Amino acid sequence: MYVAVKGGERAISAAHAWLDETRRGDPSVPELSIAQIEQQMGLAVDRVMAEGSCHDRFLAALAIKQAKGDLIEAAFLLRAYRTTLQRFGASEPLETSRMRLRRRVSATYKDLPGGQVLGPTFDYTHRLLDFALAAEGAAPAVAPEAAAPVAEVPRVTELLAREGLMQREDMTEGEPGDLTRQPLAFPADRPVRLQNLARGDEGFLLALGYSTQRGYGNAHPFVGEIRVGHIAVEFTPPELGFPIELGEIGITECQMVNQFAGSRTEPPQFTRGYGLVFGHGERRAMAMSLVDRGLRARELGEDISAPAQDEEFVLYHSDNIEATGFVEHLKLPHYVDFQSELENLRTIRRSAEQAMQEAAE
């Protein structure tokens, strides 16, 4: 006699207990602390903050630990926490020329006000595995220190704009939209597009940005500037009426300079692709600025022919929390639908066989 499968509840509890056990790994190996992750896996923390849409290094590090290093899972944990927090308003716009810079490079000028600052970068390292790192207990590395850079470093694109060579975008009135509160609607305005990209999947942005360089979309980008550092966030409480400083966050900003043929109303000039992300994330900020420029095709009257120019395609598929959920939901039971499909296929095959038989007779 057939007995239906039972015991799902017990199986779930046992599976999660096993998960906890494997998270810890071999108990003879010391446990990772949140501080270790936050300090020594800093770029992973940055990516989780960006995709988790929540600037909190401690929580991001905790999420990475809980997710066993699965960064999309960690971003999901952070998002699910973030959504329970109260939204109390929009900050003042960041004035990135007043950033406390750790790194600032321009590919369009050899030298410029504020100078080129390499900062802590993988660029120009030779990618040779450093076996010395495998030996623990070495004295902490110490880097030589230069004089602090000047207080205010103007943005490259601003220098171009003053000359009329860089298109100035209109200031948007009022608070920008927030797609965590309002569903996407099309056409999407640029602040919403940028919000979507800023928390989009790094791999997706990278591939799309790359595609614009290979001819899928009409991109001729120059890195006007990348800047990495810290900046104060200010908020104006309605009851005070003047901005107060909430604290400092780490950000990476990228401005790409692109060509634009001009139109009847505008002389030829450069146009901007913009990227701004939490933490130190140059790949992400650069890819974002390529895709942002791609998505401006409609507004600039360009042909929309490539995936990176297609607003619905990009914005609906950039979110890795949505994507991973829906892709992975395929492992949930689908046997009811499958059974329906089976019966239907059997019926269709029976009539096809019948028809073939009749034709043969």
Add this chain to the structure above:
Amino acid sequence: MNSATTMDSPRASGTIDSPRASGAIDSPRASGAIDGYNFAYLDEATKRMIRRALLKAVAIPGHQIPFGAREMPLPYGWGTGGIQVTASILGPTDTLKVIDQGADDTTNAISIRRFFTRVAGVATTEHTADATVVQTRHRIPERTLREDQIIVYQVPQPEPLFRLEPRRTETKRLHALADYGLMHVRLYEDIARLGHIAKAYDYPVMVNGRYLMSPSPIPAFDNPKMHRMPALQLFGAGREKRIYAIPPYTDVRSLDFEDHPFRPIRAPHVCALCGSGDTYLDEVITDDAGGRLFVCSDTDFCAERQADTAKEAAE
């Protein structure tokens, strides 16, 4: 687990004048809800936003209403839309049933039921008759639902036209014009090529003679149950951020042609456990030599039928 939240709880089912509505709005904390979270997880402002979308959805049967779906602690595609709808309508006196594939003991149904016992502390049940709210994935229970019950569907893809036209800007226009030629042509092409309509689940329906609607991926077998159902039917799509609804006693017609009428599909067998010959069946492979048997997908209905048969035999 709290004693008030065990399954098979003996509490009476709600009635039409049960205080669900007012209870839901005030949302007092039921015992058993976990600290640090609002009753049923969502904050009250979010619930209000969702209820507004629900009211709009009920007012325009079958029409998709965009809503500000929140990020839930369960993954997108795993029932976040249904969970948000349930969380918004649930009151402390409700009794919740959660099924997936017709069964109460499928892992995701267990997970969602546990979620609501943790965050709302409401009573849960496996008995369709005892539930005031039924959240479901892929099935409608075999037992006819009543006026004092609400069924909440988890919807992966609310847009019935998405395989024919992936752009929402375009499908929105097609719905506005009630231009559903694309879908009719698709069904006709099936008949022309295969002799039958090849859609076996997520079979499109016309609601109230106006909007083409995805019934969610329920088998076509379940479609007729939606027609003039006494219970309120709510649909939540979290990832796609859409809500829609069918008010009680609304016409729901599965698309078909005069010479190719709609046919509900089920395996032509009887249930190996309860002997039912008119319910939806799961096919179970019993060995690797072609052995198989068929059992009811609705586990509660099957168990009740088995109990009835046993009782009759004893008498």
